[in-house]
Amino acid sequence: MPMLQDDKERKDFQGLGIVQPLLDRITELGFVKPTPIQFKAIPIATGGEDVVGIAQTGSGKTLSFAIPMIQDVGASKKMGLVLLPTRELAVQVEEVFKKIAGPFGLRTSILIGGTNINPQIRELRNKPHIIVATPGRLIDHVEQKNISLANVGMLVLDEADRMLDMGFAPQLNRILSFMSKDRQTMLFSATMPEKIAAIAQQYMRSPLRIEVARPGTTAAKIEQEVFIVHKDDKMDLLERLLNEHDGSVLVFSRTKHGAKKIALKIRQMGHSADELHSNRSQNQRQKALKGFENGKFRVMVATDIAARGIDVEHLALVINFDLPSQTDDYTHRIGRTGRAGREGKAISFASPEEKGDIGHIQQLINIVLPIKSSSGEKMESVTTSTGRQVTTLSGAKRKGGGGGGGRGSSRQGGGNARRGPSNYRRSGRGR
Numbered sequence: 001m002p003m004l005q006d007d008k009e010r011k012d013f014q015g016l017g018i019v020q021p022l023l024d025r026i027t028e029l030g031f032v033k034p035t036p037i038q039f040k041a042i043p044i045a046t047g048g049e050d051v052v053g054i055a056q057t058g059s060g061k062t063l064s065f066a067i068p069m070i071q072d073v074g075a076s077k078k079m080g081l082v083l084l085p086t087r088e089l090a091v092q093v094e095e096v097f098k099k100i101a102g103p104f105g106l107r108t109s110i111l112i113g114g115t116n117i118n119p120q121i122r123e124l125r126n127k128p129h130i131i132v133a134t135p136g137r138l139i140d141h142v143e144q145k146n147i148s149l150a151n152v153g154m155l156v157l158d159e160a161d162r163m164l165d166m167g168f169a170p171q172l173n174r175i176l177s178f179m180s181k182d183r184q185t186m187l188f189s190a191t192m193p194e195k196i197a198a199i200a201q202q203y204m205r206s207p208l209r210i211e212v213a214r215p216g217t218t219a220a221k222i223e224q225e226v227f228i229v230h231k232d233d234k235m236d237l238l239e240r241l242l243n244e245h246d247g248s249v250l251v252f253s254r255t256k257h258g259a260k261k262i263a264l265k266i267r268q269m270g271h272s273a274d275e276l277h278s279n280r281s282q283n284q285r286q287k288a289l290k291g292f293e294n295g296k297f298r299v300m301v302a303t304d305i306a307a308r309g310i311d312v313e314h315l316a317l318v319i320n321f322d323l324p325s326q327t328d329d330y331t332h333r334i335g336r337t338g339r340a341g342r343e344g345k346a347i348s349f350a351s352p353e354e355k356g357d358i359g360h361i362q363q364l365i366n367i368v369l370p371i372k373s374s375s376g377e378k379m380e381s382v383t384t385s386t387g388r389q390v391t392t393l394s395g396a397k398r399k400g401g402g403g404g405g406g407r408g409s410s411r412q413g414g415g416n417a418r419r420g421p422s423n424y425r426r427s428g429r430g431r
């Protein structure tokens, strides 16, 4: 796939092939300057070409596909389809579409699992122009003949790597087989494992590959630190940090049971808190998200998958109560704070045995993380033979002087691999 160079100034949304009424709408909504992914992706897509975008949540990628899709659907009378991995993300993406496309009389519909199918069937009878869906529920609708995908003129695969992580590859292949080849496709992914490249090759028309905000670039804007803390002392440390910091806090737990327990403890500490994980109903999740967004709850405790759609303005702090099972998730997690160029802070708890995982995270983000003991004292860092500082981490695997070979490696072994079919990510190739 050819790479596109970033050779022009990013000043405003003019010159990206966007029609005037849509430009006016973007301005009305307060967007002045395109983010790098928007600047690169929009002109290719409005020019009718396929795009593979390597970009993370927080980079502004939603508008980079929403704008071309709305423009295409408005002109072609064909349908737009956005496929994405989680319900929460679907809700947020649909909201963006509604805001932009609503005034043009374009109807959107959201097809996600975990909710009653009947209202969705009624909406589909109304022939929506744009559909935002998770793969399983979309297939249910296709099988029940509530919808035909033959008329899809533009398809977006959002967070494609995450969809594969969650085991959606068979559903994706099925959905793609229902569709006409005469369509435009945009694929977005935070990483570019071979399986994604294969999808692009098989189902896209010579896509242009664009890349922004490598994990390190996003992470660089966020103040980060690590506390080495024994498991039994984590709760006390959490209480101290919640008292020391102001503002909304997102706490990550590795398991849903852990999330529940942590949220309960936080409430006992006297802070308002809710939890977001797969044991909660769709309704409960929506309420939790809304409550967190409007400040009803100061603290949200979430697992990785459930947290994908969280987009809260001014999220002050992300706390990794547990380190992520997969190193890549670190950047997804901390990307919840410091969104679209704003600054944020992320604090991770690591037990003494998890120092090796901190090493992997450092390799991924290419940053040396300040390390403290649970009492807040700074712990030592050293300089390697390459001149790069790394912390004294007994378990960190470093081959050949830290040349980046470990980027994107996932945490393996230890019996805690969270998602079965996700091991392909360990190679981290093609970043």
Ligand code: AMP
Residues within 6 Å of the ligand: 031, 032, 033, 034, 035, 038, 056, 057, 058, 059, 060, 061, 062, 063, 311, 339, 340
């Ligand atoms: P996304 O990566 O699409 O989830 O967007 C992350 C955040 O950036 C959202 O809160 C967007 O509203 C915001 N955003 C997206 N594009 C822009 C832009 N061009 N200027 C300012 N904020 C933006």
